[in-house]
Amino acid sequence: MITTQNLTRRFGALTAVDSLDLHVDKGEVFGFLGPNGAGKTTTVRMLAALIAPTSGEATIAGNELGIHNRSIRRRVGVLTETPGLYRRLSAQDNLLFFARLYQIAEPMAQVERYLKLFDLWERRAAPAGSYSKGMRQKLAIARALLHEPEILFLDEPTAGLDPEAAKTVRDLIETLRSDERTIFLCTHNLDEADRLCDRVALFKTRLITTGRPQELREQMYGRRTVVHLANYRAGIENQVDLPFVKHIDVVDERLVVSLDDPEAENPALVKRLVELGADVQFVTELRVSLEDMYLDLMEANDESS
């Protein structure tokens, strides 16, 4: 759905996006993560044919960037960083204006459909300026969807929302997930990316890495099982002589065991610990949060550059 090659954008002497190579499949929810000023918005603007790359190429929904820009604009929807609504116009008039600009067949019916879907129908006649922040964000997402785009770009859809409004928006994104629609999600909220995204890219001017969140974790940290014992006996970790156990750390009197295939290997591990006289209380998988991983990767990236 989205393929880029060496996509680069400079503003004067500043390089905002440097030789970006990306590939996003149809139907994927793709998370684009990076710190402030990483170039996320610049990337979205290029991919939505709003600003031109300085160099490099991209194909978006089968259309070459720079050649078929209008066709790209017809096929993608963009939730911009700020919702951008006409405050004096009603929610309905805001949507109708865009529906007509996209020249969709039955603008009225489509607007009604999305206002109802997003629970805004009752308040359709109120000026958008009177809406709460969360409602504005929903209205802006509705606007990005009116023309049924094949690709939806969401630039920080939950930024600045309270937890409840953020959850509403996240649930909404969840319902938009379908095989037909590709979602490109820029976010700072790593928990959100972890929950919503099939794949994520870590990006700071350059691409740092891409992958499924779980795969990235395993690549970076391997898989680890945490065993809580009732009475930790010093040295017990050295007595666990199982071939598949790669390493055991003791943290707060808990065993953190590195292994490749915990589903298959945990039962034997527990059996061995019981044989050694340990009282096993809990066995859990250690999940590194995407946040920790992100911070580690960013740190490594800053050191290397």
Add this chain to the structure above:
Amino acid sequence: MNRLRVLLLKEWRESMRNKMVLFGVIFLPVILVATSVYMITLGDGADDPVGQIILFNTSLMYFLLLPAIIPLAIAVYSIVGEKEQTTLEPLLATPISDLELFLGKALASVIPALVVNWISFGAFLGIIRLLVGSVPLQTLTAPWLASIFGLSPLLALFSVGITMIVSSRASDARAAYQFSSLAILPGIIPLVVYSSSKTLVDLRLIILEGGVLVVACVAVMYFAIRLFRREQILTRWK
């Protein structure tokens, strides 16, 4: 519906809800028409021929002020408003072309300015007829008609072009207002001077003014169109 029409209707719908814009579009013409009517009725009965001429020339000038000022009121808000509400980016994300956007914004100001101006002129003649019983022939001469139907559109275009350029650079409506109102002066200065002259407006002056305005409009529109490119709007506009 074509996109230009969609954009125009949106602009007008928004303007109707904006008190500042409504003030400029409705209140100003009412005041100017009332003043003109007063001056003409005064001049009509006056014995002093020079005084009469000045009154007629001044009221003609009012109908040339309107098309220059009304676009200012509409265009400032239609561009600065778009910036303040951060609606430019979603707008540019649609398949609208740069030219459609430019024309939509320009015509959204020029059309009402001319309509209001001509309605005001009609109202002016109608009221005078009611009050005096006849329309003074001085208001239906070639220079008058050439001004009202020939110069007005040019003044409106010039004014809208300047306002669009200034508004693209200004971050708030107040600043845009101040700078654009200064910029429309060159377009009307000759008429201001003429309004105090002792002879009735002469067709040659109108034609000269028209010629200068055509050149000025072409130049201003050229620069305004160049500013109205997606890339420029998103990366250069303040």
